[in-house]
Every structure is written in structure tokens, then in C-alpha cells.
Amino acid sequence: MVVPSPLSIVARSALHLRDAGPATVNELSRSLEISRTSVENAVTVLSDSALIIDAPVQSGSGAGRPARQYSFHAAAGTVVGVDIGVASVRVILADLAGRVIVQRSFPGVEAHADGAAKLSAVIDDVRQTLAGASLPSSKVRAIGVSLPGIVDDSGRVTLSVVIPEWSGIDIGSQLRQAFGCPVAVDNGVRLAAVAEHHLGVAQLVDDVIYLSVGNRIAMGLILGGRPRRGIHNAAGDIGRLAFRGLNTETGQISWRTAGTAAEVFAAARAGDSDAQDELDAFIDELAHGIATLTMTVDPAMIVIGGGLSAAHEQLLDPLRAALPRHLGLPFQVPLAEARLGAEAAAHGAVVHAFQRHAADVYGIEDMPAPPITPLPHEPASPTPEEKQ
Structure with a gap:
């Protein structure tokens, strides 16, 4: 079992606001069992990085001004997950709290003539998905990519018998140049396993x-x-x-x-x-x-x-x-x-991006990946015939 390292006070404060909801400084201090001064310092750091914002305050029955409440600013950025296959390409957009906000499918890369055309089609699929959600590329904090093949730690495809044109190509670097953000690439079946472990069965x-x-x-x-x-x-x-x-x-x-x-x-x-x-x-x-x-x-x-x-x-x-x-x-x-069916690898790519590039996504080195929340599942699971 993985034993996590102790989180910084800044990360603990952000994590509480992200996963437990809005809170005041006093509430954070009590929940995290740390001093009010430490929480105030953490809140200042998080406010300066635009990771938290003021939350609406409900007026109470007591006299005086209500305590200032903070909430996690999930809409401050976007993390993208892409699952690339010969039959389909799936693109998922998630906010910084891990909630999936958009999920789209496109034709696979098989029809495109060469490796460059295949990659260009994938880049266009991501851009179309962002445009459809009215999100500029500048809001993308990190991209996770799932593809069929053996991929090294930098994002270079060592070997792909499914997309052989990409063997030896640094797909991660190509996508970093296209979108100007960190990119994490891994094998599709491995990322499907990551998704089932993180949010599935x-x-x-x-x-x-x-x-x-x-x-x-x-x-x-x-x-x-x-x-x-x-x-x-x-x-x-x-x-x-x-x-x-x-x-x-x-x-x-x-x-x-x-x-x-x-x-x-x-x-x-x-x-x-x-x-x-x-x-x-x-x-x-x-x-x-x-x-x-x-x-x-x-x-x-x-x-x-x-x-x-x-x-x-x-x-x-x-x-x-x-x-x-x-x-x-x-x-x-x-x-x-x-549990996640054909969407597993795309969700795993989102998890991979959060895990590999936490510092770029949150501006905090030790921030854990969020609990990913998929879009509501459509009814009627497909039969094996429909999935072929």
C-alpha cells in the first residue's frame, strides 16, 4: 500500500476546500487541527494563486459581520484527457476539482494517411472540444494522453504495433508544443487500469x-x-x-x-x-x-x-x-x-495528468489528484455486438 508523504499546510487547506467544500479560516483551523495563523498564511498563498475565491456567505442570526468564507476555484483551469485509438478518439475535459464537464468522441486515426496526419487530427479533436465548451487553450493546465503502445516516461512511443507510424516519435513533446502545457502520455490499457483503481470497480x-x-x-x-x-x-x-x-x-x-x-x-x-x-x-x-x-x-x-x-x-x-x-x-x-467501459482509458488519462503534473495544475507540489466525477452514465450498456 502506498503511504503518502505528509502534505504541506497549503496543500492540506486547498485539499479540504476542494474535496469538503467552502469553509472559513476558523473552520479550516478546527478541521485541520492547525493554528489560525498557519491557515491565514495558507489562504493568502491560495488566494494569490487564484486557486480559491470568496464563497457566498449566508447571513446568520448573530450580530456583526459574518466570517469570510472561501471556496475552491474549480473553474480556474482545465485538465484534458485524450484516449487515442484507430477506431475512435475520446476527449474529456475536467475542472480542477476533477468534475468532468465535457466528453466527446471523434473518429479514430486509422483513416489518416501518415503519422503526422494522425497527430494533427488528434490535436484538432482537442481544439474542437475546447472550442465547443468555450474554453481557451490558455486555461488548459495539463493534458493526459492514452494510446496503444509502449511509452517511455517522457512521452516518447517506443513501439506501437497498432499505430506503427508513431513508433520512435515523442508524442508528448509534439502535444506540449501544440498546447503550451505539460503532457503526460502512457499506455491505454495501463491507464484504463488506473481509472478503474481511482474511480471504478x-x-x-x-x-x-x-x-x-x-x-x-x-x-x-x-x-x-x-x-x-x-x-x-x-x-x-x-x-x-x-x-x-x-x-x-x-x-x-x-x-x-x-x-x-x-x-x-x-x-x-x-x-x-x-x-x-x-x-x-x-x-x-x-x-x-x-x-x-x-x-x-x-x-x-x-x-x-x-x-x-x-x-x-x-x-x-x-x-x-x-x-x-x-x-x-x-x-x-x-x-x-x-465499471467504466470504453471510457476507462480517457478517464485514466485525466487521472494521469493530475498525478504527474500537480505542480502545474495547482501550483502546489504535493497536491493529490482529485476524486474524478464522470458525467452521468447513459442508460443501456451496449452488447458485445455493439462494442465490436
Whole structure:
């Protein structure tokens, strides 16, 4: 478990106003158990940085002027999360309190001819989203980016078999030049795991295997409460190796009885025995691979995301039944459906930006990332066919 360092008084004051709501100096002093003078000094710093503003004061019944109340100025800036894929690009705008204010989807980068055109399209998607929300680029404090590939700590793509034109390209630097703010880039499945840990089904669970099962199988790891990158930033890029029968270069799933997973699932539901046999074999192999990963990492939870994760009666339920047979252990590891669905990586990108660039977002070095609040979820979860 991650043990946080003690926060400064300025950060503690800002954190209280951000997450608990408006307060007076006396209320902050009592809640934080620090002197009034220390709080006054912190409030001066936060006011000078425009991170707090005066809150409306309700008149009380007593005599005299009501105490001055402060509130966190969430609208002072914006943090952007971008999830880049060949089929879609998702852009999320959040205020400084972590509330998502805008969420948009655009066509993916696959149709664009080369790496430069793909990047230009992504930049245009972000600019369109900001313009639609009447937010100037100058208000963007940081950008988090999710993309398919191995990414180093500076934002350079070491290798991407999905967007090969970006292999060797410093995407983080390109976006920093375009928007004039810090940019944090990481692998999409890893950031989906970050999102499920920060605001999804794996909150408060510090050791998590996140497995994305869709057209491909890919993995993200949360160990000790932190995303595991590894010395070469390749930790978790194991789907193509841990699960037999996949394309060994891309992790792509091949189906024998139909062209796509959606068609195999539909045929099995319609009573096609060959399709059902193929699905049963796939689930058994999936359970075998998950068992191998489980014995390697010993997680507290396994989260299944990706396009097939909503297929309870056809995938998750039989997978839960098959996994103990492969593990052969006297305990069970919970296996849960991801909560954030296709939006996980974009939300994880927002979290990543807050975590990596707190000093730029807040002007405070030790300010923790906020609890991200997504937009209300639209009804009716899509079926596996709709997600393909």
C-alpha cells in the first residue's frame, strides 16, 4: 500500500476546500487541527494563486459581520484527457476539482494517411472540444494522453504495433508544443487500469490485474496502489504471450467459426454447437492465462474490461466458474466487470495528468489528484455486438 508523504499546510487547506467544500479560516483551523495563523498564511498563498475565491456567505442570526468564507476555484483551469485509438478518439475535459464537464468522441486515426496526419487530427479533436465548451487553450493546465503502445516516461512511443507510424516519435513533446502545457502520455490499457483503481470497480484495492478483452487481449497492472510500468515501460504487455492462440505480434484474437467475436457470440446464442465449442475453448484458455498471471502477481482483484466484458452469461459467468479449476487454490480471487467501459482509458488519462503534473495544475507540489466525477452514465450498456 502506498503511504503518502505528509502534505504541506497549503496543500492540506486547498485539499479540504476542494474535496469538503467552502469553509472559513476558523473552520479550516478546527478541521485541520492547525493554528489560525498557519491557515491565514495558507489562504493568502491560495488566494494569490487564484486557486480559491470568496464563497457566498449566508447571513446568520448573530450580530456583526459574518466570517469570510472561501471556496475552491474549480473553474480556474482545465485538465484534458485524450484516449487515442484507430477506431475512435475520446476527449474529456475536467475542472480542477476533477468534475468532468465535457466528453466527446471523434473518429479514430486509422483513416489518416501518415503519422503526422494522425497527430494533427488528434490535436484538432482537442481544439474542437475546447472550442465547443468555450474554453481557451490558455486555461488548459495539463493534458493526459492514452494510446496503444509502449511509452517511455517522457512521452516518447517506443513501439506501437497498432499505430506503427508513431513508433520512435515523442508524442508528448509534439502535444506540449501544440498546447503550451505539460503532457503526460502512457499506455491505454495501463491507464484504463488506473481509472478503474481511482474511480471504478477497483477503488481501495491496491493490487489489481486489469485485462482488456476485445479484438485483442492486453493487460494493465496496479501494484501497491501504483500502475506498474517496469524498467522498460513494458510491464503488462503480455496478452500476446500469456494467452495461446493469439497473434504473437499484436495480441489479436482469431476466430474460427466466424469473422468477429460478435458473430461467434451471436451464433452460440442461436444454438450453433461449433460456435459454442469455440467460445468454451476460448474461455478455458482465457482462464488458463489469467491463472498464470494470478500466480505471478497474486492480486486482490481481477478486472475484465474491453469490448467483451459486458457479456455476463456468455463470458464472465463461465470465466468465473473456470478460473478456480485452473488455479487450484484454497481461496478465490474476485473477478469483476470493469465499471467504466470504453471510457476507462480517457478517464485514466485525466487521472494521469493530475498525478504527474500537480505542480502545474495547482501550483502546489504535493497536491493529490482529485476524486474524478464522470458525467452521468447513459442508460443501456451496449452488447458485445455493439462494442465490436
